[in-house]
Amino acid sequence: MADVAADACRKAEGKTTSVISPLALEAVRRIDALFEIERTINGESAERRRAVRHNQRSIGDPKASSIGSSSGTVRSERWP
Numbered sequence: 001m002a003d004v005a006a007d008a009c010r011k012a013e014g015k016t017t018s019v020i021s022p023l024a025l026e027a028v029r030r031i032d033a034l035f036e037i038e039r040t041i042n043g044e045s046a047e048r049r050r051a052v053r054h055n056q057r058s059i060g061d062p063k064a065s066s067i068g069s070s071s072g073t074v075r076s077e078r079w080p
Contacts, residue, residue: 037052037053037056040052041053
């Protein structure tokens with residue numbers, strides 16, 4: 001929240017706001033996709049949650065596999 005307040009102050013003073021890293025933005029989008037899956041199965045039994053997660057991984061759901069694929073992206077972007 002401090003960065004949001006700092007951006008608001010910069011904007012009020014007529015300065016440019018900070019640039020969001022495309023890599024960080026993609027990571028947040030992927031994490032948000034996983035939370036979307038978790039919200040849909042919240043309150044279900046442990047067996048049901050496990051089955052849903054397993055099924056989404058096995059059918060190649062991009063939301064379910066997004067974190068695993070992002071680790072390679074992060075490594076390639078950060079370490080040349």
